[in-house]
Amino acid sequence: MAKIPVAVVGASGYGGVQLVRLILGHPYLELVYLGGDSSAGQEFADIYPHLGHQLHCVVEPVDAQVIARKAQVVFLSLPNGVAPGLVPDLLAQGCQVFDLSADYRFRDMQIYQTWYGIERTDGAVAAKAVYGLPELYRESLVNATLVGCPGCYPTASLLALAPLLRQGLVAWDSIVIDAKSGTSGGGRQAKTHLLLAEADNSISAYGVGRHRHRPEIEQVCGDLAGQPVKVQFTPHLVPMVRGILATVYAQVRDPGLTTEDLLLIYQAFYRGKPWVRVLPPGVYPHTKWAWGTNMCYLGLELDPHTDRVIVISAIDNLLKGQAGQAVQCLNISRGWPETTGLPQLSFYP
Amino acid sequence: MAKIPVAVVGASGYGGVQLVRLILGHPYLELVYLGGDSSAGQEFADIYPHLGHQLHCVVEPVDAQVIARKAQVVFLSLPNGVAPGLVPDLLAQGCQVFDLSADYRFRDMQIYQTWYGIERTDGAVAAKAVYGLPELYRESLVNATLVGCPGCYPTASLLALAPLLRQGLVAWDSIVIDAKSGTSGGGRQAKTHLLLAEADNSISAYGVGRHRHRPEIEQVCGDLAGQPVKVQFTPHLVPMVRGILATVYAQVRDPGLTTEDLLLIYQAFYRGKPWVRVLPPGVYPHTKWAWGTNMCYLGLELDPHTDRVIVISAIDNLLKGQAGQAVQCLNISRGWPETTGLPQLSFYP
């Protein structure tokens, strides 16, 4: 099979370099274009010298015409608000687009505009985008041409919640998501609070009660529950590079449920889904288990003292939470095995 | 004023070395005895060489008679279940005892035995112990002879919850405590899961639904609320040395409450309490702010989307969560200013 030519736009960020790494190891893909504005003109190996023996490629200024001439598949890893200036053009010229920003994740453009403060005129295009969480929207991904890949927090949170919501097992207003992220989630741009000297050996909450990922999570929760769901979402910054741990709390409707019942329900829900692993009773995931892989690990407990279920999910925020998931979506859209070119085992420790 | 002679028993652990550090810097205390069983016979400076220029002292085998002959104040920093073999003797000989283990924190010996699996025959002694959380039990600490100092998780959780419970502002069954601890909370004994190679760059939950600090927290919550309170408590291990962050969620009874209202309530509650600082609106604490100090920082938010209050507290688990708090209790018991000999400002970063 001839390899499919692929472009990565926004190549110098962490999403970009993960995409490059995955594409170089993917049997059906060929990297033909790296684009970026701040890094245009630079050798990619000058930005990431560890790739110098594998990749000789200059970052090009972003130009939809050039991209469409070279690539059939385009991954966009850009700041929010930039993709809408490229996507209509790319689609018109026959490209398949996987966008890693928030721009094509929302069904309701009004919600997007409220939370992101960006005017949008491409509502018709956005309406056709598929939400790229394959465990929940697999059918829509087959042959999809525009995929809005979810953020890292929603991925971890929704995989923890989905079986509960789909089966109506918990009180709709009882969901608390206490999420913890490594600092790479904040990107590669220099920001004071992400300096090692600031962020190391310290944990803190941020965006309490008003983080942008809350409406994204609620949109999908609504799909799963078949009715609006409000969630409490609190992100935290953890002194580590990669990984998200989401600790999710909800009140069960039926106090007779046990941990074993719920594990069976979760195992059934995720059967045949290679990127989610439900752990044995009493085992809760460590984010490091997922480091460098596309896995999501889930552990859970039903607490009879409080009639709450606690579900804990762990992913690598840059893979299952970003670049890996985008490749997983591509695999599904093309009919390839879902695991193609994606790492399953971490180099623990 | 003649300095008061002080003993530290269990000196080689993290609680012990913090106590040593604090006593050396305290104007009214003199360190006269270091005890420990596993380290008996060793020069303390061989265990902690960085103290070698300040302290020349051999660790002695633990013997209540010897301790009582030398010291008026005794800090016990021992594994759970050991203190009851020493405390009745020490008290009988006139010592004042500050115990850092769980042994003298529980009013109900039955609850202690259930959770710690240790038989106790010193119920009469235990009944006289004061729970050493000065912001809540200050009056009882004056002239106290036996203080059971709280654990690090309860300290952070209870300081976050106290104003809400005392004033009955939240639904009793709605409290979720998602707590995050540095690895020094696990002590200095070599355990595989606390190795840097295991714990670094990874976060995980443990003891979900069944951690021993839950009944301790519920005992004090009951005191504050004047009725039984059940809490959800989930501890996490965070890749950092020191610090606890507790993120506490509760449903407010009156949906008209605002963040500003709650901040006023908290400021009033903690007025005149030098070791708690309520942060301005929109500011949430970082654990590193408390590093090396006896401070507890509190930030909060009322989320009108869910009618939940989220309170976030940060302490240094080895100071306000352990040794510092014990010295604070001693200060109060003796009528000294509460801040005597305790550090208020971290060496940030």
Added chain:
Amino acid sequence: MAKIPVAVVGASGYGGVQLVRLILGHPYLELVYLGGDSSAGQEFADIYPHLGHQLHCVVEPVDAQVIARKAQVVFLSLPNGVAPGLVPDLLAQGCQVFDLSADYRFRDMQIYQTWYGIERTDGAVAAKAVYGLPELYRESLVNATLVGCPGCYPTASLLALAPLLRQGLVAWDSIVIDAKSGTSGGGRQAKTHLLLAEADNSISAYGVGRHRHRPEIEQVCGDLAGQPVKVQFTPHLVPMVRGILATVYAQVRDPGLTTEDLLLIYQAFYRGKPWVRVLPPGVYPHTKWAWGTNMCYLGLELDPHTDRVIVISAIDNLLKGQAGQAVQCLNISRGWPETTGLPQLSFYP
């Protein structure tokens, strides 16, 4: 091609789990046996739950007969001194053995006994062992049946020094190796000084002037130079999980040499060696570049102020410094491409 059955003995340590990970991803190998004494009887997935979806295997007590019945290739990842009790048997029964301990690295059993304090009676077997540093002993590895794989410090140090010594460019008595290691080099056994609470945010030297890796380095330096060479070797413990950085200093004989000259010499020396990458001028390696790969990155500088060359090498201590190198040796011994089944690109950051 039928896959070759492989045994890993000492599977529960860090060397072992890396080997398992690599074997699971190697196209020509099949993992048929996991052995270990302390973990015998345990499900491997109970020790490393992140592997539970890929591996169902109980760790067996170590028994050379059982191993030889099941496996053709045996990796030994055991404490020093244990392998000699197994290796003669394994070889006699036709196994090919790759030993990761120090036991088969020394040509002179006297030196081994001096530094390791272990009596040896298998001198004849040891004499046939090949030193498993493929960039220097590739020819001897072809069809080798017993390979003593080098330690992580010698690998990083020798790859930095080899071109200088082979060509006689530096004064024999001028070599200083200042090496820095992550804590996983100390293994997975619980030791106080490797606790996160102790090792994090601290760097220290150890074994100054008397580390066991010095005679191992000097043995190979002697081979390269054709005469005895003494080196100064100082290891340091760095607050990170993986990686070794060796900063090597030596006085050049010809003060006319330039950085560019030396880079050409290094590039020529390592041409065709896929696991060593000589970096461009002015670029010095970061250990994280090698994380999770079998690469060795080399950067160098000739300082005209002092007429010293400074060479800096970076590897992942558990891969190129341990398990990866063992698989590289296996690949060569079997005539497979040297890169088979080994990762080349890190998941930076």
Added chain:
Amino acid sequence: MAKIPVAVVGASGYGGVQLVRLILGHPYLELVYLGGDSSAGQEFADIYPHLGHQLHCVVEPVDAQVIARKAQVVFLSLPNGVAPGLVPDLLAQGCQVFDLSADYRFRDMQIYQTWYGIERTDGAVAAKAVYGLPELYRESLVNATLVGCPGCYPTASLLALAPLLRQGLVAWDSIVIDAKSGTSGGGRQAKTHLLLAEADNSISAYGVGRHRHRPEIEQVCGDLAGQPVKVQFTPHLVPMVRGILATVYAQVRDPGLTTEDLLLIYQAFYRGKPWVRVLPPGVYPHTKWAWGTNMCYLGLELDPHTDRVIVISAIDNLLKGQAGQAVQCLNISRGWPETTGLPQLSFYP
């Protein structure tokens, strides 16, 4: 005694916040002015919220007239090249100045200009500056009005080397300094390579053969040796917040010297110097021992295999390597005990 009014200029950086912390705890000093250009107009507690309960102070634009009106002692913690625009004015108006930049460390302005690329016209002022390393230049510090405080690398390196050079014990051309620094040495400004995501779990060398601290070190080595000395200096970035470890190698002239001899020489040299502690034989310092203190710990070994002495020094780069040393210089200049207001014991771990 009335407290002396003190100004800190460049207050928002790491040097600045350490100075603020130390001044707040110093019995003879009163903080009266915080200056800074990038942070002018901000409440200091908005930059460092953990200080909000102790300090209510707005950062003012830098103006020598205003400073001189308010303060008798001025600490300058500014980027290189800024101080010369302030210092002559401040001195003229009677202020005593402690400069933490490189601007007043060099006796030879030509060397400064070569390495820093900054033209200087205040040679006459610079000529009167005292190099603020109290263990070597104590007499000159008494009543000094302008002190150029040394950088963190020179402090650690020179305290390790001083006894060897003063007594002529080592070959002048044999000195290699392999130094390792935490990332706070790079300051608080946002730089990509100092992000936690980049710098964590990685160690690397930089400025190999051409770091600005080399000529500074050589100037003082020349003073000590009484003749020019060339050193090899290689700095490394270590994944930790604070601390410098310098591993120093030199060839001894007299091969009969022993470790014990050298320890005696070091103890004699540093007798009566409260901020240097020579460790017992076989003990080498960990940087964490010095964390949060003004201590320098020294360990050493004479290696009879190579006739080299290896001296290892550890300091907190922001205290003994920066702000603490400046306060130590002030103490000496005013005739106060050298330890006044400076921390001696770390909050280990």
